[in-house]
Amino acid sequence: MKPQQKSAYHHGDLKEALVEATREIIESEGLDQFTMRESARRAGVSHGAPAHHFGDKTGLLTELAVQSFEARVAQSEAYMAEAGDDPMARLRACGLAHIDYTIRHPRLHELCSRPDMTNRDDPHLQAVITRMSEMLIATMSEVAGHELKPEKEANPETLLALVVVHGFAALVNDGMILADVPDAERPARARVLAEGVMGLLEKAFRAPRE
Amino acid sequence: MKPQQKSAYHHGDLKEALVEATREIIESEGLDQFTMRESARRAGVSHGAPAHHFGDKTGLLTELAVQSFEARVAQSEAYMAEAGDDPMARLRACGLAHIDYTIRHPRLHELCSRPDMTNRDDPHLQAVITRMSEMLIATMSEVAGHELKPEKEANPETLLALVVVHGFAALVNDGMILADVPDAERPARARVLAEGVMGLLEKAFRAPRE
DNA sequence: ACCTTTATCTAGACAGCGACAAGATTGGGG
DNA sequence: CCCCAATCTTGTCGCTGTCTAGATAAAGGT
Structure with missing residues (x-):
């Protein structure tokens, strides 16, 4: 056996x-x-x-993509659990977790963001992506203090959070920043920069009512 | 002839x-x-x-990447010229131009951001990328009111601007937002959303001295 | 005018790829 | 005990990128 x-x-x-x-x-x-x-x-x-x-080839890659998404979600949940109960702290932890995973596994992230190599109709893939989206909306809702709509583009704050996390990691992986830093040090260096950017951002978040 | x-x-x-x-x-x-x-x-x-x-294959794709970068830079220059002399207006125009180009030519942008398919050592490619970077730093310097260092990660404002532009376009092209919008309408819809996000951002920009 | 040099393009070959079909092998349920 | 279904092998097909040798045409010197 x-x-x-x-x-x-x-x-x-x-x-x-x-x-x-x-x-x-x-x-x-x-x-x-x-x-x-x-x-x-x-x-x-x-x-x-x-x-x-x-x-076929797509089938194998789709299975790997599902596993990668699951690992990403698991890491995000771990970071958030560690962050305690403060909504803003949980949001920061969520963002840093996603950035960290993306930078530590750039090739897997590339796979996950390539619809031509994975089967977007696969039910397992859809399920884990849905779960990831719901996590984000729930976290953002805690910060906002009320239930947000599931459409990510519905409110600017959710969109901005998504944009910054997605964009920061992409910038690193595309070699536009921290390109000369050794791979081993990159996650730590990126975290420092990411925290700096997030600090700037909180000004925009803390004054949601203009 | x-x-x-x-x-x-x-x-x-x-x-x-x-x-x-x-x-x-x-x-x-x-x-x-x-x-x-x-x-x-x-x-x-x-x-x-x-x-x-x-x-070889890489050589052909590198030539196309060079031409794509040049078209991107040209469009950015046109947008900025149209924006007049106000530094913040020019920065917004620069960001919107990059977002617009990336969304209108998602496949070319994918090519340009794939080091495995293009020869990063090609002098023409390096030249146009350098020119693009210098444009950004110059534009950011106008906003800051003094000469910024050429390293993009040197100051948080430059980094944040890069992150938002890069991230917003990537979010659209990866189908995480505006996925159900027809291709023809997407640039216009994206512009509206991008202006919303940028509006939020200016709070962080206008108070650089904490 | 002729001939040579050089750039350009063709044609054929090779290994490696994804996909498919047919067959060999094995383990479990009747 | 035997048959069946799942599993894996083997061989084939058209496609790819790259390499080679050779055919063709334009340009330039004499």
Whole structure:
């Protein structure tokens, strides 16, 4: 019953092994270096095996994208739990968590933001994205003091928060800032900069009634 | 001397024709649909012809990226010239110009932000990116009232401006907002939202001395 | 006018890719 | 015990990017 290779056939947990191999390829070599055949090679199976579990290339990548989103949400929940009960502190923690995850896993984030490589109609993918959106709206609602509409573009504060988190991480990953900083130090340096930007932002947040 | 096809050989302006074909493929079909062979087909030459002018796939895409950056910078300059002399108005125009270009040409912007598909060491590419950065710093310096350092991460205001422009456009192109709006209306709708966000932001900008 | 040089483009080959189909192997339910 | 369904292999197809050698045409010197 162990998920070891009992024989050439019936690997035991090939599906997860393929996803894991794919994650390793993408995180170390980059998204364009991934091929189904290379994943099969690393899992020690033939080049046609992955198709049986995932249908096609998009299917495999979609499964990895789902797992990445879940890890992102989990990290965000952990940061927020650590932040205590103050709504603004929880919002900051949420933003910093997303920025941190995006910078620590730039290739996975790239995968997650590429509709041409993932199946946007996949129910698991839709579910985790929905869950992530609801988390944000709930957090923003606590700060606002009343229930906000689920449409993110409905109120400028939600939009601004999204824009800053998304934009800051993208700026780092696109090499427009902190490009010369070693990878290991980048998350810490980014956090300092992000806190500075967020400090500036709170002026805009604390005076919502003009 | 006309750049028409004088004969099968010596197209006359094949290099530019290939770049143009590549632009059309990418803007209409997407970045992953582009192949050197398809560009050659559209230009009416053999599959090996592009390599002579660009070396390899990256060379061709780099040339297109350079042209895209130049168009972006040109549009930004036009918006700013139209905005008059007020520094804050010029900064707003600069930001709106970048957002507009990014949303109108999402595939080209994707190309420009993918180091794995373009040669970052290309001198033309470096030149136009440098020119773009200098424009931003100069514009921010006018607003600040004194000369800012060229490092974008040096002062929070510059960073925040970058973050918001970059992030807003990315949010739209990633389908996280305005996803249900038809392509034709999206730039106009985005502009309204962007002006709203920028209005919120000016509170943070107008009180730089805490 | 001729001939050579050089830039340009063609044509063919190669390995690697994703997808598909057909077959081999294995484990579990009747 | 046996058959069935799930799992994995093997071979094939058209496509890709890149490399090579060769064909063609324009330009320039004499």
